[in-house]
Structure formats: C-alpha cells, structure tokens
Amino acid sequence: MDVREFRNAMGNFASGVTVITSKDENDNFVGLTVNAFSSLSLDPAQILFCIDKGSSSLPAIKKGNAFVVNILQEKQELVCLGFAKKGGNKFKDVPISLSDEGVPVLTDNLATIHCHVYEIYEGGDHLIVVGDVGDFSYDESKTPLLFYRGKLNPKFQETMA
DSSP states (O other), X not given: OOHHHHHHHHTTSOEEOEEEEEEOTTOOEEEEEXXXXXXXXXXXXXXXXXXXXXXXXXXXXXXXXXXXXXXXXXXXXXXXXXXXXXXXXXXXXOOEEEOTTSOEEETTOSEEEEEEEEXXXXXXXXXXXXXEEEEEEEOTTSOBOXXXXXXXXXXXXXXXX
16 A cells, blocks of 8 residues: 555545643653544543654553643644644743643643543554543634645645635
8 A cells, every 4th residue: 555645535634733732750741732632431531643653642541641632723724733743842822821730731722631541552553542531611712724736824824715
C-alpha cells in the first residue's frame, strides 16, 4: 500500500482540531495538536485521541494523569500550528489558565474538556488514549477550526468556493 496515498485518502475526512495539554512528572507543561479525536461514550463520559508513539509529549500521558482537550475555534490557527511543531516552548505568547490540577488550559477555545487517562491501547504506530471526562465547557458563538486535505480554514473555505 502506498502510505502517502492512504494519507491523502484519509485527508478527505474533514475533522476538527484539538490541542491536548498536560504536564509531565516535573510539572513542565506539554501540548500537542491532535485531529485524531472523538467522543467515545456518554455513560460513562469518555473521549479518545491518538498520539504518535514517537511524540515528545507521550511521557506525560500516563494512566491516571490529568489532561485537557482544547477544541480550537477558527481564529486559533496560529495556536494549532505552534503546538504542531516539535520542541521549543509551545506555550510562549499563548494565553492560558490553569485547571484545578495545574494543567494548562488554552483560552478562547470552542470547547474545553477536562479528563484523566483511563486506559491506553496499541494502535499501529500510534497509541489510543481513552480519557474519563470530569468537566467541560463550550461556546456556541464560535466556529470550529477545521482540517481538510492538509489545510486549515480559512484555506479550507477558499477551496470550497
């Protein structure tokens, strides 16, 4: 199978964009852009996201650890791109608050979901992280940031015109 062509085929599924934030064992903030995210269960309330096995953020994602799913809105394209890069201080110049557990929460999100890692499963070159939802908030007045065919809005909207 041609991996690049498979990736191109999967790019035809438009998805929202999230930034997963947490902190490591030394209380350093970690964060990464994730579009492989989904609700999993309503009762109990659970979500899932997929993380590359080579991600530098992976050590902070352990069973029981707190994390936050920051669902991005269309005006957070630069935030998305900043957290998609490897290395550096991804939180520099990004407004945050802290959850009750000291996990960074990006401000001005479309939605925010506070979780704890329930379980981690193997999934090819990624791990599938299931999170128990503890709390959430959302803002219906905002529009989502979308990822489609390798592009973010507003580029997405331009290709549809």
